[in-house]
Amino acid sequence: MVFGIFGDVPINLILIGLSCSFISLISSVISLKIIIPILKKRGISGKDVHKHDKPIVAEMGGIGLLIGLLPGLLCAIILLPEYSLFLTIFGGCIFIGGTIGAIDDIRPLKAWQKPLLMMLPALLIYYIMYVLPIFWPTLFIPVVGMTRLTIVYPLLIPLAFTVCGNTVNMMDVMNGTMSGSMVIGLIILTISSFILGSSLGLIFSIILAGGILGLFIWNKYPSKVFCGDTGALAIGSGLACIAIMGELEVIAIIVLLPFIMNAFHSLASIGGLIERRDIKARPILLVEEKDKNGQNIMSMVANPEKGAPLTLTRLLLAQGPLTEKQIILCFFILTIFSGILALSTSWLIVIMGV
Amino acid sequence: MKNKNIRPSNNSSLFNRLMRFFGILSFVWILMLLEFIIIAGWIADINDPIGQNVLIRIGIGIFKVGLSGILGLGWLYLWNKIVKLYFWRNITEIDKK
Numbered sequence: 001m002v003f004g005i006f007g008d009v010p011i012n013l014i015l016i017g018l019s020c021s022f023i024s025l026i027s028s029v030i031s032l033k034i035i036i037p038i039l040k041k042r043g044i045s046g047k048d049v050h051k052h053d054k055p056i057v058a059e060m061g062g063i064g065l066l067i068g069l070l071p072g073l074l075c076a077i078i079l080l081p082e083y084s085l086f087l088t089i090f091g092g093c094i095f096i097g098g099t100i101g102a103i104d105d106i107r108p109l110k111a112w113q114k115p116l117l118m119m120l121p122a123l124l125i126y127y128i129m130y131v132l133p134i135f136w137p138t139l140f141i142p143v144v145g146m147t148r149l150t151i152v153y154p155l156l157i158p159l160a161f162t163v164c165g166n167t168v169n170m171m172d173v174m175n176g177t178m179s180g181s182m183v184i185g186l187i188i189l190t191i192s193s194f195i196l197g198s199s200l201g202l203i204f205s206i207i208l209a210g211g212i213l214g215l216f217i218w219n220k221y222p223s224k225v226f227c228g229d230t231g232a233l234a235i236g237s238g239l240a241c242i243a244i245m246g247e248l249e250v251i252a253i254i255v256l257l258p259f260i261m262n263a264f265h266s267l268a269s270i271g272g273l274i275e276r277r278d279i280k281a282r283p284i285l286l287v288e289e290k291d292k293n294g295q296n297i298m299s300m301v302a303n304p305e306k307g308a309p310l311t312l313t314r315l316l317l318a319q320g321p322l323t324e325k326q327i328i329l330c331f332f333i334l335t336i337f338s339g340i341l342a343l344s345t346s347w348l349i350v351i352m353g354v
Numbered sequence: 355m356k357n358k359n360i361r362p363s364n365n366s367s368l369f370n371r372l373m374r375f376f377g378i379l380s381f382v383w384i385l386m387l388l389e390f391i392i393i394a395g396w397i398a399d400i401n402d403p404i405g406q407n408v409l410i411r412i413g414i415g416i417f418k419v420g421l422s423g424i425l426g427l428g429w430l431y432l433w434n435k436i437v438k439l440y441f442w443r444n445i446t447e448i449d450k451k
Contacts, residue, residue, distance in 0.1 A: 143390040144398065152419065254386075257379050261437070268434050304445050315437065318444035319371050326368060330375075337376055341383045348387075 009194050009202055013080070017190075017203045020076040021210030028068025028214020035064050036218065036225050044105075048223060050174060050324045052288065052296045057223050060105050061215055062231025066098045069211040076207060083203060086135070089128055090204050090241050093121035097165055097237025101229035111278070114229075118165040119158035121237045125244060129154065140247050142349050160244060165236030167256065167263040172232045173313055174324055174331075176220035179227055181335040182235055183213050185255045188339035189242060192251045195346040201246025208238045221328055254342040258334040262312035269310035281308035284317060299323050374440065382433050389425050397421050 039045060039058035047054045073091045077084045100117045103109065109117070128135040137157070139147045147153075172178035186209035193201030215231060218224045227235075243252040253260065270279065284300045291297050302317035316322065316330050397418050 141390055141393070143387065144394040254383060257382065261379075261433075264430065265434060265437050302441075302445065304449070310437065310441060315441055316371065316375075318441045318448075320448065322368075330368070330372060333372055334375055334379070337372075338379055338383075341379065345383075345387070 009197050009199050013199055013203060014194070014206075016076065016079045017206040020072040020079070020203075021206045023075055024069050024072030024207055024210035025214045026068075027071045028065055028211050029217055031067040032061060032064035032215065032218045032225060035067075036061075039063075039225070046226065048175070050286065050298060050300070051222065052298050055222070058225045060102065060228040060230045061219060061225035062098055062101055062228050062234050064218070064225070065211050065215045065227075065231050066095060066234055068214050069094060069207070072207050072210060076203060080203065083200065085128065085132075086200055086245060087203070089124045090238065090245065092124045093161070093241045094208075094234045094238045096121045096124070097161070098230050098234030100165075101169075101231065101233035104229040104233070114233075115162040115166060118162040118233065118236070121161050121240070122158035125157050125241075126154070135245070137244050138247065139249055141250055142345055143352065157244060160249075161237055161240045164240035164243070165233045167259045168236035168239060169229060169232035170263045170266060170311075171259050171331075172227055173311070174221075174328055175223040176216055177328055177331045178232060178235070179212055179216040179219045180328070181258070181331055182239075183209055183216055184332060184335045184339060185239075185259075186212065186242075188255050188342050189246075189248060189252060192248060192255075192342055192346040193246055195343070195350060196248070196251075198246045198248060201242055201248045204238070204242045204246060208235070208242070221325060251342050251346060254345055255335075255339055257338040257341070258312060258331065261315075265315070266309040266311045270307070279309060281305045283309045283311040283314040287321060297323065300327065378433075378436060378440065381436065382429075385429055385432065389429055392425065393422050397425075 036058045039060060040056070044060050045056050045058050048057045069091070073087055077087045080087070097118065100109075100114070100120070103117075104114060125135075125137070129137070137153060139149055139153055141147060168178060168182065171181060186205045189205040190202055190209060193199075193205055212235060215225075215227060219227055239252065239256075243249045266283075281303060283303055285303050287299050287301055289297055289299055299321040300313070300317055300323070301321045302314045308314065312331070312334075313327055316327055322330070400414060400418055
């Protein structure tokens with residue numbers, strides 16, 4: 001079936017992708033069920049500060065995602081031998097990102113170290129570009145078409161990993177905001193890959209979506225586990241890989257507009273990369289209120305201080321207080337909306353031919 | 355999923371609040387596509403009038419990338435301005451109330 005501008009997506013690829021995604025989902029759920037008590041027992045846990053009773057929640061849930069992704073990726077490598085090398089590179093990038101995240105979770109890295117280390121997965125892309133060489137990325141821009149940025153584009157690859165990793169990480173602010181939004185985003189990227197005929201984009205997105213859905217089941221409100229930097233940086237690396245190898249750069253940017261909005265305005269307002277722990281003025285303030293039944297509930301208000309980071313949560317609270325549940329819902333709705341914009345762009349590309 | 359116990363302080367519903375964000379995101383998206391049209395229609399068409407000199411061709415290439423970069427930065431600047439305007443206007447309104 002020739003449909004997209006990059007070629008055709010065989011039906012068997014979609015079916016295998018769906019099966020591997022399901023395997024990743026199940027293994028993520030099972031691995032987290034086993035890991036969560038172990039993490040708590042070892043003291044790898046933190047307080048959920050947005051709740052009234054401040055429950056202790058296990059951290060580094062990303063480990064479960066990494067374990068969960070392994071069987072799905074292995075199945076895909078066996079069933080799709082023509083994509084095995086690309087799938088290995090994709091898996092490698094995720095695991096490098098996850099390892100950097102795990103190091104940061106155990107022993108917090110400095111604000112400049114994390115972005116620098118996040119450039120490492122780019123080495124795997126360089127390996128298939130320059131050593132083998134079996135892959136050459138081209139930047140596809142809607143309306144413009146394929147661009148010939150033979151010098152600039154390879155230089156931007158490490159930056160793409162750093163930006164994706166940190167953008168995803170900065171979105172992990174409340175129960176399930178990052179994992180849930182990423183599941184939505186990856187489903188949109190899967191559909192876009194199908195529309196545009198990007199086989200690599202489709203297989204990567206669908207497998208990663210399955211794994212993250214498994215993580216989301218445990219991370220959703222009220223969280224049993226936090227993703228930690230392990231999860232966020234692994235997902236960020238995977239996302240960069242999808243954008244670069246799937247030639248979905250602009251579509252990925254549009255899907256992630258709320259993520260970019262969150263990261264870009266935060267950084268612009270505080271004037272650069274500052275570690276979360278080092279920011280003095282918090283973007284939001286917690287208010288304890290009583291509901292109709294007299295029970296204590298927490299709501300959030302925007303910090304009116306000028307120096308506080310302009311995060312997406314703070315922007316959402318500009319018109320008044322919201323509960324955590326409401327904010328999470330807003331994050332999901334905004335990702336769905338940007339997903340609609342991304343799908344519209346994909347259709348526009350197909351209709352216009354560029 | 356919506357918790358009805360806490361009402362937004364200026365009585366605007368969650369949907370109304372999100373509508374403004376849809377507006378910002380749509381504006382940013384349309385502006386992005388417009389920039390692509392400008393790049394494809396005008397900037398990409400800039401060519402060496404003589405057509406022979408390599409140095410001039412390299413210079414034009416750098417000029418094209420630079421101009422596209424400036425357009426991109428302008429897009430980010432405008433996005434930041436709109437968001438800041440939205441945020442501080444709302445905060446001031448709440449403060450007045």
